[in-house]
Amino acid sequence: MNEAEIHEILSRLLLAGKLSGGVKLGEHRLADLFGVSRERIRKVLHRLGHERLLEIVKNRGAFTIEPDLREGRIVYEARRILESGMAAHLADNLTQAQVERLQQHVDAEAEALRRGDQATWQALSAEFHFLLAEMTGNPIVQRQAHELISRTLMLVKRYETTAGSTCGCEEHRAIFRALAGRERGKAVKAMNSHLSLVETRLRPIACVAEGPSLEELVAAEIAARRAGDAAIPVAAA
Amino acid sequence: MNEAEIHEILSRLLLAGKLSGGVKLGEHRLADLFGVSRERIRKVLHRLGHERLLEIVKNRGAFTIEPDLREGRIVYEARRILESGMAAHLADNLTQAQVERLQQHVDAEAEALRRGDQATWQALSAEFHFLLAEMTGNPIVQRQAHELISRTLMLVKRYETTAGSTCGCEEHRAIFRALAGRERGKAVKAMNSHLSLVETRLRPIACVAEGPSLEELVAAEIAARRAGDAAIPVAAA
DNA sequence: GGCGCCAATTTTGTGCACAATCGCTGAGAG
DNA sequence: CTCTCAGCGATTGTGCACAAAATTGGCGCC
Numbered sequence: 415m416n417e418a419e420i421h422e423i424l425s426r427l428l429l430a431g432k433l434s435g436g437v438k439l440g441e442h443r444l445a446d447l448f449g450v451s452r453e454r455i456r457k458v459l460h461r462l463g464h465e466r467l468l469e470i471v472k473n474r475g476a477f478t479i480e481p482d483l484r485e486g487r488i489v490y491e492a493r494r495i496l497e498s499g500m501a502a503h504l505a506d507n508l509t510q511a512q513v514e515r516l517q518q519h520v521d522a523e524a525e526a527l528r529r530g531d532q533a534t535w536q537a538l539s540a541e542f543h544f545l546l547a548e549m550t551g552n553p554i555v556q557r558q559a560h561e562l563i564s565r566t567l568m569l570v571k572r573y574e575t576t577a578g579s580t581c582g583c584e585e586h587r588a589i590f591r592a593l594a595g596r597e598r599g600k601a602v603k604a605m606n607s608h609l610s611l612v613e614t615r616l617r618p619i620a621c622v623a624e625g626p627s628l629e630e631l632v633a634a635e636i637a638a639r640r641a642g643d644a645a646i647p648v649a650a651a
Numbered sequence: 652m653n654e655a656e657i658h659e660i661l662s663r664l665l666l667a668g669k670l671s672g673g674v675k676l677g678e679h680r681l682a683d684l685f686g687v688s689r690e691r692i693r694k695v696l697h698r699l700g701h702e703r704l705l706e707i708v709k710n711r712g713a714f715t716i717e718p719d720l721r722e723g724r725i726v727y728e729a730r731r732i733l734e735s736g737m738a739a740h741l742a743d744n745l746t747q748a749q750v751e752r753l754q755q756h757v758d759a760e761a762e763a764l765r766r767g768d769q770a771t772w773q774a775l776s777a778e779f780h781f782l783l784a785e786m787t788g789n790p791i792v793q794r795q796a797h798e799l800i801s802r803t804l805m806l807v808k809r810y811e812t813t814a815g816s817t818c819g820c821e822e823h824r825a826i827f828r829a830l831a832g833r834e835r836g837k838a839v840k841a842m843n844s845h846l847s848l849v850e851t852r853l854r855p856i857a858c859v860a861e862g863p864s865l866e867e868l869v870a871a872e873i874a875a876r877r878a879g880d881a882a883i884p885v886a887a888a
Numbered sequence: 889g890g891c892g893c894c895a896a897t898t899t900t901g902t903g904c905a906c907a908a909t910c911g912c913t914g915a916g917a918g
Numbered sequence: 919c920t921c922t923c924a925g926c927g928a929t930t931g932t933g934c935a936c937a938a939a940a941t942t943g944g945c946g947c948c
Binding site for chain 4: 889890891892893894895896897898899900901902903904905906907908909910911912913914915916917918
Binding site: 489495497500503553554555599 | 697698701725726728729731732733734735736737739740787789790791792795799836839
């Protein structure tokens with residue numbers, strides 16, 4: 415198991431919000447779980463800390479962050495600033511092919527929502543914003559947007575009341591329409607109000623059920639990955 | 652010499668553009684220079700790599716990046732996206748005190764420019780953008796803006812023709828006026844055109860003179876720091 | 889004379905062992 | 919009964935030694 419794999423597994427686990435806040439990620443414990451040396455885990459942990467997916471406390475170790483609503487406010491405000499800038503840029507620069515791609519996407523969102531396929535809709539809903547970031551064609555903006563969107567995903571997984579999220583599709587469509595119509599001001603407004611609305615859907619529910627243990631989660635991820643890795647060469651050969 | 656100090660010294664050196672591109676930063680060499688173990692340097696180097704101030708090549712080591720103009724285009728585009736979003740936000744949210752603070756700043760810029768004090772003006776000019784980022788009150792935006800502005804500083808130090816930079820003060824003032832007048836659209840436009848203008852001032856001058864060696868630069872920084880550190884306690888006591 | 893290959897050297901990557909630091913627990917005093 | 923402080927256990931931080939990889943120089947061959 416190399417360093418990149420471990421990083422991917424842990425970041426996926428963190429972003430999926432599978433772990434409640436404040437959980438300690440001991441170096442030795444993870445080293446045993448992954449079957450690698452402590453130094454490798456150490457490096458990954460510090461990298462995750464630098465990516466703000468973990469909190470590293472000097473001489474204490476790595477802890478999963480408890481994304482409270484106060485932090486949520488900050489992240490969403492940052493997203494409004496960045497993504498409204500993106501929207502303005504895109505309204506001026508989208509190609510016809512990109513507009514069509516967006517059209518397909520919002521249609522797919524609506525379709526998933528109509529079917530009541532909440533899992534697919536949630537995934538597509540997040541992807542909409544990733545897609546916009548991609549369409550700027552700017553790797554820096556993509557990275558920054560990716561970081562912010564990922565952080566809100568952690569929040570949504572934890573705090574969003576699923577009932578209220580069924581109306582979000584129209585908001586994306588409004589953004590799309592403004593972008594397709596090259597209406598810069600309208601696109602910015604639509605983006606801002608959408609993000610504000612998503613933020614207000616976050617409810618301060620107390621963290622209730624303790625999920626599976628870290629060991630189980632990591633083991634499951636490793637198993638899934640091993641199965642996938644084993645399958646790919648066979649299929650490719 | 653602790654890790655934070657080394658990181659600060661090296662990043663200051665890198666951001667000041669004192670080193671031409673592609674220079675290799677050997678671990679052992681730096682360890683000797685700073686008089687610390689190789690592992691400490693190693694950690695700092697990887698951190699700088701993650702902050703995109705260095706390029707880390709696996710099994711090859713750390714190299715200073717050669718910020719070419721193609722990358723400059725990307726960074727300035729990202730800045731336009733982010734900082735136009737900031738401008739829109741600030742136009743809606745600036746307090747009176749913040750407006751006055753900005754007024755002071757642009758006045759100071761004009762004063763430095765009038766005096767022909769180019770060093771001060773350049774510093775103030777960069778600080779104007781840092782100041783705007785600060786005024787969003789959003790730590791995430793501050794970090795992202797800081798990273799982007801720092802990267803452009805490296806570019807400017809290397810490529811800007813000093814002759815053309817004397818007209819930049821009015822651009823900042825235009826942004827300020829729009830912000831103070833709460834004119835969101837105008838502020839966004841002023842910010843975008845300012846950043847575009849700064850970008851066009853970059854000229855593809857061939858990297859000519861090789862500056863002082865890495866050893867000399869680091870030694871100078873260490874000396875300055877030691878002197879400063881020694882002076883502060885005395886002055887404070 | 890140029891090209892390619894092999895070996896030696898230099899440089900980075902990794903695991904290990906020890907040192908330092910922090911939180912916790914338990915005993916003792918007020 | 920509570921508060922404090924000291925010792926202890928656990929965990930992270932750091933330096934060292936070894937292993938792996940790449941570059942460079944030289945040598946032989948075409």
